[in-house]
Amino acid sequence: MILTFLSRRTLLKAAGALTLTFAIPLDAQGAELNGSLAQFPRLSAWLRIEADGTVMLMIGKVELGQGIVTAVRQICADELDVDLNRVTVISGDTAVTPDEGVTAGSMSMPQCGRAVRQAAAEARWILVNIAAERLAAPVEALSVRDGVVRGPESEIAYQDLVTGSELQQEATGTRPYKQREAYRYIGRSVEPLHLRAKVMGQPVFVQDLRADGLLHGRVVRPPTYDAALIAVDAAPVRAMPGILQIVRDGSFLGLIAEREEQAIAAAEALSVLAEWSTTANSLPHQADVFDWLRAQTFKTTTAFERTRSDDARVVQTLRATYRRPYQMHASIGPSAAVALMTESGNLTVDTHSQSVFWTAESIAKMLRMDPARVRLRHVHGAGCYGHNLADDAAADAALLARAVIGRTVRLQYSRADEHRWEPYGSAMIVETEADLDRDGNVLDWRIDVHSTPHNTRPMREAGYLLPARYLSDPFPIPEPRNIPAPGFGSERNAIVLYEFPGHRVRNHFTTAMPLRVSALRGLGAYANVFATESFVDEVAHAVGADPVAYRLRLMSDERARDVIRTCAEAFGWEEFQRRPGHGRGIGFARYKNLECYTCVAIEVAVNDRGDIRVIRVVAANDSGEIVHPGSIEQQIEGGIVQSLSWSLREEVAFDSEKILTAGWSDYPILRFSEIPPVEVVQINRPGQPFLGTGEGSQGPTVAALANAVFDATRRRLRQLPFTPERVRGG
Amino acid sequence: MVTFTLNGTSVTAEADGDTPLLYMLANDFRQFGPKYGCGAAECGSCMVLIGDSALPSCVITLSSVENEDVTTLAGLTEEGGMPGRLQRAFLAEQAAQCGYCLSGIIISAEALLRENPNPTETEVREGLDRNLCRCGAHNSMVRAVLRAAGEV
Numbered sequence: 001m002i003l004t005f006l007s008r009r010t011l012l013k014a015a016g017a018l019t020l021t022f023a024i025p026l027d028a029q030g031a032e033l034n035g036s037l038a039q040f041p042r043l044s045a046w047l048r049i050e051a052d053g054t055v056m057l058m059i060g061k062v063e064l065g066q067g068i069v070t071a072v073r074q075i076c077a078d079e080l081d082v083d084l085n086r087v088t089v090i091s092g093d094t095a096v097t098p099d100e101g102v103t104a105g106s107m108s109m110p111q112c113g114r115a116v117r118q119a120a121a122e123a124r125w126i127l128v129n130i131a132a133e134r135l136a137a138p139v140e141a142l143s144v145r146d147g148v149v150r151g152p153e154s155e156i157a158y159q160d161l162v163t164g165s166e167l168q169q170e171a172t173g174t175r176p177y178k179q180r181e182a183y184r185y186i187g188r189s190v191e192p193l194h195l196r197a198k199v200m201g202q203p204v205f206v207q208d209l210r211a212d213g214l215l216h217g218r219v220v221r222p223p224t225y226d227a228a229l230i231a232v233d234a235a236p237v238r239a240m241p242g243i244l245q246i247v248r249d250g251s252f253l254g255l256i257a258e259r260e261e262q263a264i265a266a267a268e269a270l271s272v273l274a275e276w277s278t279t280a281n282s283l284p285h286q287a288d289v290f291d292w293l294r295a296q297t298f299k300t301t302t303a304f305e306r307t308r309s310d311d312a313r314v315v316q317t318l319r320a321t322y323r324r325p326y327q328m329h330a331s332i333g334p335s336a337a338v339a340l341m342t343e344s345g346n347l348t349v350d351t352h353s354q355s356v357f358w359t360a361e362s363i364a365k366m367l368r369m370d371p372a373r374v375r376l377r378h379v380h381g382a383g384c385y386g387h388n389l390a391d392d393a394a395a396d397a398a399l400l401a402r403a404v405i406g407r408t409v410r411l412q413y414s415r416a417d418e419h420r421w422e423p424y425g426s427a428m429i430v431e432t433e434a435d436l437d438r439d440g441n442v443l444d445w446r447i448d449v450h451s452t453p454h455n456t457r458p459m460r461e462a463g464y465l466l467p468a469r470y471l472s473d474p475f476p477i478p479e480p481r482n483i484p485a486p487g488f489g490s491e492r493n494a495i496v497l498y499e500f501p502g503h504r505v506r507n508h509f510t511t512a513m514p515l516r517v518s519a520l521r522g523l524g525a526y527a528n529v530f531a532t533e534s535f536v537d538e539v540a541h542a543v544g545a546d547p548v549a550y551r552l553r554l555m556s557d558e559r560a561r562d563v564i565r566t567c568a569e570a571f572g573w574e575e576f577q578r579r580p581g582h583g584r585g586i587g588f589a590r591y592k593n594l595e596c597y598t599c600v601a602i603e604v605a606v607n608d609r610g611d612i613r614v615i616r617v618v619a620a621n622d623s624g625e626i627v628h629p630g631s632i633e634q635q636i637e638g639g640i641v642q643s644l645s646w647s648l649r650e651e652v653a654f655d656s657e658k659i660l661t662a663g664w665s666d667y668p669i670l671r672f673s674e675i676p677p678v679e680v681v682q683i684n685r686p687g688q689p690f691l692g693t694g695e696g697s698q699g700p701t702v703a704a705l706a707n708a709v710f711d712a713t714r715r716r717l718r719q720l721p722f723t724p725e726r727v728r729g730g
Numbered sequence: 731m732v733t734f735t736l737n738g739t740s741v742t743a744e745a746d747g748d749t750p751l752l753y754m755l756a757n758d759f760r761q762f763g764p765k766y767g768c769g770a771a772e773c774g775s776c777m778v779l780i781g782d783s784a785l786p787s788c789v790i791t792l793s794s795v796e797n798e799d800v801t802t803l804a805g806l807t808e809e810g811g812m813p814g815r816l817q818r819a820f821l822a823e824q825a826a827q828c829g830y831c832l833s834g835i836i837i838s839a840e841a842l843l844r845e846n847p848n849p850t851e852t853e854v855r856e857g858l859d860r861n862l863c864r865c866g867a868h869n870s871m872v873r874a875v876l877r878a879a880g881e882v
Contacts (some may be wrong), residue, residue, distance in 0.1 A: 065828025065865055187826065198829035199817045201763035201803035208762045260753045261746070286770065332767055332775060332864045333830040381831035383865045415768040630824050634867065638827055639867030664772040664862065673855040675868040 002629055003566065004684040032175040034113035036060065040098040041170040043126070046119040047080070048167070054146055055080060055087045060100025060376065061112040062092035062354060062378040063194070066694045067631030068108040071193045072116045074185035074627055076191035079120035079178050081126035081144035082158070084185055089193070092378025097270060099162045102355035102457060104386065105521060106489060113627065117177065123167055124173040130161045134647050150669025180686050187684070189630030194380065206352045206379040209338045209410065215244065217400040217411040218267035219254040220274060221421060222470070224658040225516065227276040229253060229470075237270045246270070247403045250472030254400050256409060264414075270654050279382040281656040283514045289427050293450055298508035303477050303488060304495045308502035314435040320538055321431050322531035323719040326424040326652040327517055330667060333382030333390035334418040339397035347374045347401065351394040359391045359458045359465075363398050366462035366475065375396075384694045385642070387518035388422045389413060391458045392466035399467055416662040421466065424652055425520030426452040430492065430531035435502070440543030442554075444502035447532060451490035452510055453480035454523040482509045483523070489594045493525035493699055496532045498554035501503025515654065522695045525591065526643065529699025530720065533587040538709045538716065546709060547586055548573055557590075559622050561595050562683060564588050570681045578711065581606050582615075587700035587708025595692035597622040600640060600700040604708040612709060614644060614676040619697060621680060624688035632693050633680045639697035640678055645670040647702045649721055650708045660705030736761075736796045737805030752776045754792055755802060763803025763833035767862070774834040774861030778802050782839035784860075803833040806840060816840055819878035820871070827865035835877030839875045842844045848879055 033041055040046070048056040057076050063069040069089050077084045090096050092103070100112055103525065124144065131149035134156055147158040180186075197204045218378050222229070229251040238246055242262035247254040255270060257263035273682040284292035300702045338350040347369065353359045356376040364371040381390055397411035413421075428451040435444040456477070463475035482487035491507035520526075540550035548568045555561055568574070568586065576584050583606070588599040603615040621636050649668055653660040661667045706717050709727065717726060733742045736759060737760050743754050750769075755761040755778065766777030771786035779801035797807045806814040813821060816836050825831050835858060842857035843848060849857065854875045855868075863871070 065826075067827075140846060187847070188758075189820075191821065192824060195824065195829065196813075197828060198826060198832055199803075199820050199836070200807065200813060201761070201833060203760075203762040205765070207830075208756075210760055211758065260757055261749045330864060332773060332828075332862060334767070358776060380828070383828035385864070412766065415770065415773075538823070634824075634827050634865075634870070637869065638866030641868060642864070653805060663770060664768055665770075669862060669864065671862065672858040672868050673852070675866075677853070678869060 002626065002684050005562070014138060015212065021251045030149060033115070033173045034101045034118045034172055035111040036098060037171055038117035039119050043119055043123050043167040043169060044507035045098050046116065047123050049158045049162045051159055053086060053157060055082055055147070055691055057087055057089045057116065058667050059089065059091045059112050060098045060357070061108040062356070062665040063085055063380060064103060064354065065383045066102070066108070067192060067628055068112065068256045069358035070190065071109065071627040071631060072113055073193060074190055075113055076120045077627050078183050078186050078500050079117055080124050082147040086147060093375070094356050094360045094377070095375045102358060104354055106694045106696070107593055109627070109690035109692050110595070118173070119171060120725045121177050122175045126169070127161050127167060129160055129308045131156050131165060134161065136595040143414070146416050152466065176473045182668060186625070187629070189628055192616060197465060200379045204380050205333065206338065206350055206381050207336045207412065208378065209350055211408060213407065215255060215256050215258065215404060216260040216263040217256045217405050217409045218263045218396065219411065219467070220267055220271045220597055221394045221417060222251060222276055224279050224282070226282050227251070230275045230277055231575055232270065232274040233324065237266050237273065240266050240269065245403050247400055249399070250474065252399065252467050254396065256400055256404055268369040283654050283658070285654050285656060286654050287324065291454045293427055293429055293452070293510070296510035296689055298450065298510050300506055300508050302303045302504065302506050303485065303491045304503060304505040306445060306503045310501060314443055316436045318434045318436065318539060318542055318716060320431065320535050321429060322527065322534060324428045324527035324530065325720060327520065327646050327650045328419065328424050328652055328661070328667065329388040329422055329520055331382045331384055331388050331418065334413040334415055335381065335393040336410065336412045337393040337396070338408060338410045339401035341398070341401040341405050343406050345369070345373055347398055349376050349394045350379045352377055352379060352384065352390045353394055354384065354387070356399040358460050359394055359459040362391070362458035362462050362465050363395050366395060366465055366468045367402065385521040387457050389418055389466070392421070395467050396466040400566055415664070419667060420622060420659040420664050421516070423456055423516045423518030425526070426454055426517045427491065428524065428527040430494070430527055432531055432535040434535070434539050436539070436543070442500050442539060445500040445504070447494050447505045448481065448508060449494050449506070449524060449528060450508045450670065453482065453516050453522060454489040454517065454519055455483055456480055456513070456518040480511050480513065483506065486594060489525065490524040492528060492592060493589050494528040494532065495593060496536070497557050497560055497593065498536065498551070499556060500554070515652070515659070521639070521642070522698045524697045525589065525695065526646070526702060529587065529589045530702040533589065533700065533703030534706045534716070534718065537585070537710065553589060560588065560590060561601045563597040563620045563622050566681055566683060567601050567618060570620060570679065571601035573601065578730045581698055581712055583708045583713070585704045585708065585711055585712025587703030587707070589699045591692065591696045596635060596696040596699050598696040600697060600704045602701070602704040602708045604712055606704070606709060606712045606727060609725030612722060612727060614705070616676050617678045617701070619678070619680045620683065621693070621696060622691070624681040625686050625695045626682060626684045626690040627690060632682055635693045636680045636697045637678045638703045639695065641670065641675055641697035643701035644705065647705055647721055651721055697706055734797060735799045739803055743792055746881055747791060748855050749792045750788050751778070751790045751792055751795055751800070752787040754816060755787060761802040761804060763837070765830060765833070774838060777832055777834040777837040777861070779841060782790050782841060782844045783837045796848070803836055807834065811865040815874070815878045815881050816843070817882070819874040823870050823874040823877060825874040827867045831861060831863045832879060835863065835871055842875070843879055851876060859871060
């Protein structure tokens with residue numbers, strides 16, 4: 001369901017919206033270049049009109065399954081006034097597309113969507129003005145339909161207006177956008193660009209790439225993070241059928257074979273033959289991981305502070321501590337890459353990396369190559385949900401390709417490789433405190449986040465790449481840094497939008513990484529929204545207030561209020577009948593306090609054994625102007641389902657030496673019959689900037705779940721995952 | 731040498747008999763539907779139809795499909811390469827996000843519908859319990875299967 005808000009007070013169903021005329025001001029024409037267009041203002045970096053009338057759109061953001069390529073294609077087609085099927089997209093090719101950094105952080109719509117919209121509008125203005133000259137007609141007398149400019153007496157197609165250099169000028173930031181009423185594609189759920197090929201079984205994924213003469217590579221990883229390769233007698237493996245090369249460089253060990261099953265068999269044999277150094281206990285005990293974390297040396301920063309100026313008396317202080325374990329991306333498709341090093345010394349890697357430019361530079365440094373000779377091309381992978389092993393697969397493939405110059409090598413990780421070596425979402429402790437006055441008002445609100453890093457992406461340094469640490473001349477792992485304001489890393493979404501007289505949020509950051517960690521969807525937001533939205537519920541309960549009413553009392557942000565009210569209403573919050581073992585809960589956040597506004601309400605049933613059954617989930621979401629409603633619904637619903645799985649089931653297992661979690665039976669995720677019905681109500685705000693949506697629902701979901709379980713059982717869950725034992729109070 | 735029927739055509743494979751079928755399909759027969767997910771029959775990504783049953787090709791050996799009828803995702807298309815009923819339904823519902831699990835799920839659903847042409851929603855969910863989806867597209871896929879069932 002989509003609700004279109006044309007003003008703060010008017011609420012309309014989408015079907016009737018177009019009958020209203022409403023003066024929404026055109027986006028500010030202040031000569032400002034939006035998103036990535038500011039870094040790459042030359043229009044020809046983004047758009048090319050081909051001789052056959054097709055439009056080539058070149059973007060740096062890549063498709064992860066979140067729908068970004070489809071959405072920007074719609075935006076381009078609308079602003080440029082061409083049919084959707086004229087637009088082809090190249091994304092994430094270091095030789096061709098603008099460097100938009102990493103596709104992450106729900107920044108693709110803000111950075112790429114807004115850039116494409118403006119670039120296409122600017123290009124259309126240029127083309128129409130050239131046409132005006134050619135058709136000897138004033139611009140006002142011209143219209144465009146599917147790439148053809150029509151004048152009073154004649155018409156001319158875009159491809160006949162360009163000789164090649166017309167778009168080689170910089171965007172001005174002053175050209176008008178298309179009127180919303182004329183949109184043909186924005187606001188509609190057009191068929192996602194690659195869906196048909198995937199449904200028909202055509203090759204789309206990097207894992208699907210095949211060619212005659214393709215070789216198959218495998219890497220043998222150490223048994224633990226710290227092990228070093230002492231010796232390996234590879235002769236028996238060299239003698240196995242189809243084995244072309246054993247590749248050893250220090251503790252990096254890999255092989256190349258003619259056939260895939262030969263590579264797999266050889267990798268197993270090599271792994272048995274390899275002798276690794278023993279390691280001291282280098283991991284904390286899983287059972288004590290939160291004590292371990294609390295005892296680390298932290299760098300403390302203040303993310304937000306407001307000091308209250310009144311002298312109201314504190315009558316009561318509530319405190320709670322929330323804990324989140326290491327959790328994993330657990331992509332369905334283990335990472336892979338295909339690499340070719342030519343005789344002339346050029347390396348090309350087909351990869352599902354989210355950060356082809358950064359990773360290309362990291363790989364070039366690892367191989368001590370001229371970066372101009374390293375080309376990475378993005379190809380679809382399985383959903384990654386953050387920094388998984390995609391970049392390491394590209395690096396491993398490059399190392400293997402270097403050993404068989406002129407031959408293309410396909411490198412594929414096993415399920416065990418993926419589970420055991422991927423960088424996890426960090427364990428976190430969030431401490432909350434609220435000082436209340438005698439009327440139950442919060443006077444001071446204090447949040448303290450404790451975490452290991454949330455970002456070790458290959459940011460142009462070799463040491464971030466997994467194999468680079470194991471080479472005979474290894475690259476050190478760069479010291480990890482937290483992501484700064486405004487998005488933050490571990491303290492992301494630790495600053496709530498509720499208004500308190502006194503409000504302090506601090507981040508306690510340790511660089512210790514006994515378990516490999518990096519960005520997992522939402523970064524700190526999942527744990528921080530779990531903590532803060534559970535705690536606001538705890539305070540509401542302590543003062544006898546309804547959770548929805550209490551939030552609205554403290555929230556003046558209008559869009560936040562709309563989303564909370566819409567969610568509660570769609571859920572039937574007021575009408576809900578509580579029964580023993582049944583309850584409802586709500587959770588809200590604005591992702592990063594910058595992107596989409598999301599509120600989630602959940603109904604649960606909890607039995608005596610502590611099993612939580614999620615009966616239904618209702619969400620309301622505001623992502624600004626909607627481009628593809630289906631994709632927004634999928635990201636919100638997908639985030640809800642993933643968050644339920646994390647929250648009910650997931651925790652990485654390890655002992656004092658190594659990661660134990662190696663497959664799906666060790667790390668169960670929710671299955672079809674465990675997924676509840678999910679309803680997503682979308683609020684459309686035409687004229688508002690596009691807001692990132694991919695990570696909006698995970699934090700609100702876990703909080704709503706915890707709050708619902710409390711409502712049903714009066715048991716407050718503060719440690720994830722919510723196992724039956726924890727629910728029972730064991 | 732193992733002979734079997736692949737998507738309606740008789741084919742012969744030359745490789746060790748204990749080669750997992752998945753690698754033959756992907757590498758030798760360029761079938762891009764079935765995908766490696768775990769190699770341990772725990773995720774469903776590699777499922778193919780053997781006869782009318784959905785089975786994980788990662789643990790089925792080449793020799794065991796001698797004379798069998800193997801169908802992959804590409805084999806579900808209809809006359810003239812048009813999408814089959816489940817493919818049409820998944821397109822109509824846009825029932826996928828990354829789409830990596832899609833082949834295994836459509837194969838699993840095809841097996842389900844061949845055995846139970848009119849499943850309830852619960853039966854569809856239970857029928858797909860051997861398939862994992864990490865993006866959370868489950869509900870749209872259930873709608874797609876019910877839509878395909880309703881097409882008859």
